[in-house]
Amino acid sequence: MSVWAIAVNTFREAVRDRILYSILAFALLLIGASVFLAGLSLGQESRIVKDLGLAASSLFGAFIAIFLGIGLVFKEIERRTLYAIIAKPIHRYQFLLGKYLGLVLTLLVTVGVMALLVLGLARLVDGHWSPALLLAAGSDFLALMIVTAAALLFSTFSTPTLSALFTLAIFVIGRLSGDIRLFAEQFAGPGVRQAVFALYLVVPDLARFQIGSQVIHGLPLAPAEIARAAGYGAAYVGMLLFLAIAIFQFRDFK
Amino acid sequence: MAAVIEISGLRKEFRVGFWQRRTPVLHPLDLTVTAGEIFGYLGPNGAGKTTTLKLLTGLILPTGGSARLLGQDLTEVAAKRHVGFMPENPYFYEYLTGREFLDLCGRLFGLRAPVRGERIGSLLCLTQLEAAADRQLRKYSKGMLQRLGLAQALINDPRLVILDEPMSGLDPLGRKAMRDTILQLKAEGRTVFFSSHILSDVEMLCDRVGILVAGRLRDVGRLEDILTTPTEAIEVTLAQATPALLTALGTLTQGPILHQPERVLLRLPDEARLDRALRLSLAAGARVVSVAPQRVTLEEHFIREVRGAAA
Numbered sequence: 216m217s218v219w220a221i222a223v224n225t226f227r228e229a230v231r232d233r234i235l236y237s238i239l240a241f242a243l244l245l246i247g248a249s250v251f252l253a254g255l256s257l258g259q260e261s262r263i264v265k266d267l268g269l270a271a272s273s274l275f276g277a278f279i280a281i282f283l284g285i286g287l288v289f290k291e292i293e294r295r296t297l298y299a300i301i302a303k304p305i306h307r308y309q310f311l312l313g314k315y316l317g318l319v320l321t322l323l324v325t326v327g328v329m330a331l332l333v334l335g336l337a338r339l340v341d342g343h344w345s346p347a348l349l350l351a352a353g354s355d356f357l358a359l360m361i362v363t364a365a366a367l368l369f370s371t372f373s374t375p376t377l378s379a380l381f382t383l384a385i386f387v388i389g390r391l392s393g394d395i396r397l398f399a400e401q402f403a404g405p406g407v408r409q410a411v412f413a414l415y416l417v418v419p420d421l422a423r424f425q426i427g428s429q430v431i432h433g434l435p436l437a438p439a440e441i442a443r444a445a446g447y448g449a450a451y452v453g454m455l456l457f458l459a460i461a462i463f464q465f466r467d468f469k
Numbered sequence: 470m471a472a473v474i475e476i477s478g479l480r481k482e483f484r485v486g487f488w489q490r491r492t493p494v495l496h497p498l499d500l501t502v503t504a505g506e507i508f509g510y511l512g513p514n515g516a517g518k519t520t521t522l523k524l525l526t527g528l529i530l531p532t533g534g535s536a537r538l539l540g541q542d543l544t545e546v547a548a549k550r551h552v553g554f555m556p557e558n559p560y561f562y563e564y565l566t567g568r569e570f571l572d573l574c575g576r577l578f579g580l581r582a583p584v585r586g587e588r589i590g591s592l593l594c595l596t597q598l599e600a601a602a603d604r605q606l607r608k609y610s611k612g613m614l615q616r617l618g619l620a621q622a623l624i625n626d627p628r629l630v631i632l633d634e635p636m637s638g639l640d641p642l643g644r645k646a647m648r649d650t651i652l653q654l655k656a657e658g659r660t661v662f663f664s665s666h667i668l669s670d671v672e673m674l675c676d677r678v679g680i681l682v683a684g685r686l687r688d689v690g691r692l693e694d695i696l697t698t699p700t701e702a703i704e705v706t707l708a709q710a711t712p713a714l715l716t717a718l719g720t721l722t723q724g725p726i727l728h729q730p731e732r733v734l735l736r737l738p739d740e741a742r743l744d745r746a747l748r749l750s751l752a753a754g755a756r757v758v759s760v761a762p763q764r765v766t767l768e769e770h771f772i773r774e775v776r777g778a779a780a
Contacts, residue, residue: 220576224562231564295560299621302526302554303577304546467529469483 217305218313225317229283230324238282239325242275246332253340260340262431265348268333269427273355276326277386280359283321284366285378287314292468301468308460315367315456319360326356351430354441357448358424362386364455365419371462388414389421419451473629473660474502474525478534481520494520496685497534502662502677504628507655509671510664512681513775518664519557521681522633525662526554539628550578553627557634557664559618563607567598567617570606571624578625585624592620595650612643619650630654632663636670648674672696672767680771682778688770695770703743705735706758707750714753721746732758 229235249267253260288311291297300310330352337345365385369378388395392415399411423444429436481495495517502508512518523529525536527549541548561570568589575585593599596616601609609617615638622630635651636644644667651674654661665671671678672692679689688695702723710718710733715726718735721742727734737743743760750757 216579217577220573224565224573227569228562228564295556296562298528298556299554299559299561299574299618300577301528302549302552302556303574304549304579305577306546465530467483468523469529 217303217309218316221300221305221310221313222316222320225287225314226320229318229321232283234282235279235321235325238275238278239328242271242325242329243332245271245275246329246336250336250340261337264336264340265333265345265431266427268329268336269348269351269355269431272326272329272333272352273358273425273427275329276322276355276359277362279325280318280322280363281366281379281382281386283318284363285370285375285382287318287367288370288463289373289375289378295468297468307464311367311371311460311463312456315364318363318367322356322359322363326352326359345430347430347436350436350441351427354424354426354444357445358389358419358421361389361419361421361448361451361455364452364459368455368459368462371459371466385418386421389419390425391422392418392420393422420447423447471504472501472537473504473539474500474508474662475537476500476521476525476534477536479521479524479531479536480533481517481524481529482532494684495524498686500679500686500689502660504660505655505658506676507651507661507674508663509675509678510662510681511666511668511671511678511771512664513666516681517684518681519633520684522554522631522664525631526552551625551628553622553625553630555618555622555630555632555635557637559614559621561606561614561617561621564605566603566605567593567609567613567620568602570617571621574621574624580625588624588626592623595623596620597646611638612640615639615643615647619647623654627659629660629662632661634665635663636665636667644670668766668768668771678767680774682775685778687774687778692767696767701763703737703740704759704761704763705737705743705746705750706732706761707735708732708756708758710750710755711753714750714755717749717753718746736763 246268249264249271252267253263256263288297291300291314297310301307330349333352334345334348337348362382362385366378366382369381373381395411395418396415399408399415426436426441428434476498478497478499479495480493480497482491482493484490485492498521510518510521520529524531525538525543527543531543536543538548539551562573565573571589571592572585575588580588593602596619598613598616598620601613606614606617615635619632619635622632632651635647639647648670651661651663675692677689677691678695680687708731715733719726721735721737723736723738735746737746747757747760
C-alpha cells in the first residue's frame, strides 16, 4: 500500500507539472507534422509517418524519463519533503520503488498517448490499422524503463545536472551499443577492444528494444527475441534499482 | 510509568570537509521519557536537538548506541507506527492540497479509507484548516503549513508525538493555539517530546526538560527541581524605613539597598537573614510591603548551563 501511495503521489506530481505538458505538446506537434512531411515524399508516406512518429515518441519519452527522473529523489531531499514521509512507518526501499513506479506510470500514459496518435495517423495514411506499431512503442517503453531506473540511481547520490549528463550518456551509448560492439570487434587493438567491450557490457543495450524498423517494413518479429529483450530489461532494471536502494538505504538526510 | 522513549548511548558523527573528517554532533546520549509526560528538549542552535529528533525518526542513522520507541527498536519500521513527527519548518508537497497530503500520510500508515476520511475531517477542524483543505499547499501561509504539519503528525492517532521546534515562526495567537494543543495531547494520555528554544513556552508546558549543549546532555529533570533549588535571593520591599534601620539592615543585605520614592528594596541572601531583617524592620516601625523569593528562571538556568559548557 505504501509503495502504491508514493507511486500515485509521484504520478500526481508529474501530471501537475507544466514541464510534462510542454514536452508532450511538442512531441504531439512533431508527430502530427509527420503527415505534412510525408506529403512531400513519393510513395513513402506510410513509412515517413510511422518512422517519424515512433522516433519522436521514443525521443520525447526519453526526455521525460531523464528530466523527471533526475529530480525524483534529489528534489525530495533538497526541498526536505521526504522528512515527513521517511518518518512514517515505511521502509526506504518502499519509498524508492514508489517513486520509480510513479514515473513509470507517467511514462506509460505519455508514451501511450503518443503511440495512439502514431497509430491513428498511420491508419489515416494507410487506410488500415497497424497494431504492430503498439508493439514497437511497447518495446521502446521497456528501454525507457531502464533509462528511468538509471536516472533514479543517479538521483540518489548526484546533482540533477550531473545525473542528466550521466543518464543522457547511458541513453545515447545504450542506443549505439550494437555499433560499439562492432567497432570493438573490427577496428580496435586488443587493449581498446577489451575496454570497449567492457563498456558494451556495462551500459544497457537499448538497441535491442528498437524493433520499429522491422515493424514498419513488415518484417517478421521473433516472439522469443522479444521475450529475451523483456527479460534483459527486467534484469537490468532490477540491478539498477538494487544499486539505488543500496545507496539510499545508508544516506543521512541532514 | 512505562518508558516511551529509551535512548542508550546514542551518538552521531558526521563526516565533514574534503578529508571527510569525523565530527561528533551528538555524544553518547542516555535519556528516558515516560508515558504521558511533556518533555522539553532544549539547547542553543547547533546543540544537536534536531540531530536527536532525526535519529529517532529514522532520517539519519546512528553511529552508535540504541534507542527504543514504545518498546520497539528504532531500526524496526514498526517502531514508528504509533509515533507522530512534525519536522521543523514543515516542507510539504506544494502541488497537493491539504486534504490530499493528509490522505497520503494516512495511506502511509495503512489506514483504511473510512478511517482516513474521518481522521482528516477532525484534524482539519482541530487545526482550523477546513476552509483551506482543498487549496494547494503552495498557497498556504507559514502558519498554515505549521498547523498542517501538526495535523499530519496526528493522522495515526499516535501515542508519542515528536515535535521539532513547534512554535518557531508562529505569531502569538498561533503559539497559544500550539500550546493549547500540546496540553490537549497530554490530557488525552499521549506523550509529547518537543525541541524548542522558546523557553517561556517550555516553562509553561513541560513536566521535564533536558538541556543539550554542544551535543552533550547537561541537565535533565523536573522543572520544579531545576528551578526551585537553590532560591537565588529574597527581595523585601519596605515603607517608612528610618536611616538608622537602613544602617542596621546594610549588614544583612546582598548588594546595595535600592531607594525608591517612599520605599526601599533589599535583597537578602537566605531565610535566616530574612528573619532578622523582618524583626528589625517591624521593631523600627517600618511597614513590610512585600517579600518575594527570587527563583532561577529556566532562561537563567539555561544560560548558566550554556556558559558552563563553554567554560
